[in-house]
Amino acid sequence: MTNPPGASGRLAKRAVLRARLGRAQELVIEAVIRLCGVSAVVFVFAIFFFVLREALPLLFGGLDLGQFFGSMEWYPDSLSNRRYGALALILGTLAVTGLAMVFAIPLGLGAAIPISEFSRGRTKEALKIVVELLAAIPSVVWGFIGLMILNPVIIDLFDAPIGLTVLNGAILLALMSVPIMVSIGEDALKAVPDTYREAAEAMGATRWQVVRRVLLPAARNGLLAAVLLGVGRAVGETMAVLMATGHAVTIPTGPLDSVRTITATIAAELGETARGSDHYRVLFVLGTLLFAITFVVNLTADLVIRGFRRR
Amino acid sequence: MDRQGVRTRDLCLWYGSFQALKSVSLTIRHGQVTGLIGPSGCGKTTLLRCFNRINERIAGVRTQGTIEILGHDVYAPGTDLIELRKRVGMVFQRPNPLPLSVAENVLFGLRVHGSGRLAPDVVEGAVEAALKGVGLWSDLKDRLRTRATDLPLEQQQKLCIARLLPLKPELLLMDEPCSALDPAATSRVENLIRELRGTYTILIVTHNMAQARRVSDECIYMLLGEVIEHRRTEDLFINPSDERTARYIEGRYG
Known part of the structure; x- marks a missing residue:
């Protein structure tokens, strides 16, 4: 401990703590926002994948596209x-x-x-x-x-x-x-x-x-x-x-x-x-x-x- | 005797409750370049925008008094705004060509004010004459179909002057026409303004006192919505009669 014990030392420590907390909070918020953004893309692809998965067996197994x-x-x-x-x-x-x-x-x-x-x-x-x-x-x-x-x-x-x-x-x-x-x-x-x-x-x-x-x-x-x-x-x-x-x-x-x-x-x-x-x-x-x-x-x-x- | 181009009497203007012009009475000579100078917020642009009543685009503007342009009171009830703006052209601070071709920018006025289609020879003649009038013809004659907004700023601003010419306006209003241009372009546009002098009555707002000295025949110094001094340019700059003008042109104020 280089800081002398006292009011100013405690304040400095608290400031450091607050800064760290702030940074952690920032990271969490950022992650949540990114997740929201990515999820939209994931959902679209998931829907497309699901629809296509149900369609594929017929699409490549028997469906006459000319007739279709x-x-x-x-x-x-x-x-x-x-x-x-x-x-x-x-x-x-x-x-x-x-x-x-x-x-x-x-x-x-x-x-x-x-x-x-x-x-x-x-x-x-x-x-x-x-x-x-x-x-x-x-x-x-x-x-x-x-x-x-x-x-x-x-x-x-x-x-x-x-x-x-x-x-x-x-x-x-x-x-x-x-x-x-x-x-x-x-x-x-x-x-x-x-x-x-x-x-x-x-x-x-x-x-x-x-x-x-x-x-x-x-x-x-x-x-x-x-x-x-x-x-x-x-x-x-x-x-x-x-x-x-x-x-x-x-x-x-x-x-x-x-x-x-x-x-x-x-x-x-x-x-x-x-x-x-x-x-x-x-x-x-x-x-x-x-x-x-x-x-x-x-x-x-x-x-x-x-x-x-x-x- | 000089004809009296433009005369204002007791012109007052309010933006809501703020009075921007206070009893402005001016006589602007026909065929000359008159500079409007003064510190920011003194009302010079507001005054300029009264002459074609473009101020009225803003809600809450109230005007009192009269402006006569060649004997017509433009604030009289029943004034045809469209006709007024045909006779009073305006050049803005930032070049604002329309997002159309060079040729269409020049022809815009004719199309808007004409009825029916324009004959091809009218079109060609008007474009050439207007572009020659501002010294752009040799630069742009092969690029008439280029989008005007893609041109360099200097050409854009000259085009903005050129597009006013086919309508043969009586008065040209210029609101700091060179403030977006570099010094070389500024000097070329100033030359153009000097060339247009005589054919058109020109009112030019400028922040640049050196420019006011270079291009104007007469100068008006405004402060807080009032006209402080209006004299021949050389007199105003060499021998101002008002202490406030002197302080401004010496750079001690504004």
Whole structure:
């Protein structure tokens, strides 16, 4: 002990102790945070691994990929002649998602622009809250709306035999993917430096001209990313489309045809299959396909967003 | 007799409850370069931003008094802001070309103020004339499609001046146009300002007193929202009439 015993020595010791404790605390917190970050990655890979593991035996043992992608004959539990043609399901998904985007893109970006550029303060906050509220509606409630409200409306309007159609599902999906488009789209517009707006306004541009001639080109990548994330949301949606699209394995020829999507098929059939059977496994093949689609869409969106940040 | 380019009378401006301009009454001569100098926060940029009413982008700004630009009161009710900004161009402190091509930056004003499509020969003529007007033509004539935001700062700032020219403005407002540039670029932009003198009435805010002496014909010294002195530049710097101006230009204050 070189320090003389006394008040100052005790204080110094306490300070050292506190510093050590502080450092230990720091390390623990850091470890926890790192674990949280890593866990997200682990979960994604674990899910993918699990889905793929169930699908693999069939994928490499008997599934006729030509038939899977090329035939619309989906008879997974026929006793004599099982056929796993997913073409109608894939096209059903594409049709519903595509039509949904036709509605959602103008609606979503159309809402992002006024919220970001033409409203201020309370109005802006109120609009954002309402849009976020739209995101909080459970998908089964959307499905219910499709079943009970849109169905009769479509029958009346188009004189259709049934209202549970591509159109019905697309309207629901559009409304469901609008919130994400609005919030990402608004972020993209907000990220455009205000100096651009000021420069354009100082040259006498009206606010609409600023939007059209400056903001839309400047925020193009961000807006594209918003659309892609909306697509990702729509492709993966299950319950609403299961309830609203009529559940018919057919290749749609128009918006008033009933279809069945990949997601709806998995949801409807998985509970009835025997674990490990071909039917069970082919549903996981569908799951893998779905995973691949949303993965590609989200990855593209991500790369696009990164592009607009670098600018 | 000189025409009177711009005249303000009892101009007062408040940001919320803070009064940034106090009864500013000025007459700025047509076709000359007038420098606005003064310490930070004296209201010179605020004053400059009154002339095209760009101040009004900020919430809580209240203005009183009048500004006449060639006989028009720009604060009169019913003033067409778009027309005003066509006649009064502004160059900002940081070069702020739009994220479009060089050519589109020059054409922006024409597109915004015109109706319908621009004829190809109008487009070419306007781009060439404007870029020649700021001495950028030889540098950029082969790079008209380059994104303006990728240019070096000096070219960006000259482009920001060039894009005002196709609209034939009467008044150019420059808010410390060289503060983001290096000395060599500053001197070239100053030359450009001297060349534009005569064709345009120019109001330039600067922190740099040497620059005010180099480019301006008349100078206005402001302090705490008030105009302290407004005279010919050489008189103001050699023989200031107000003690406060003298202290500022000698570097004892501000």
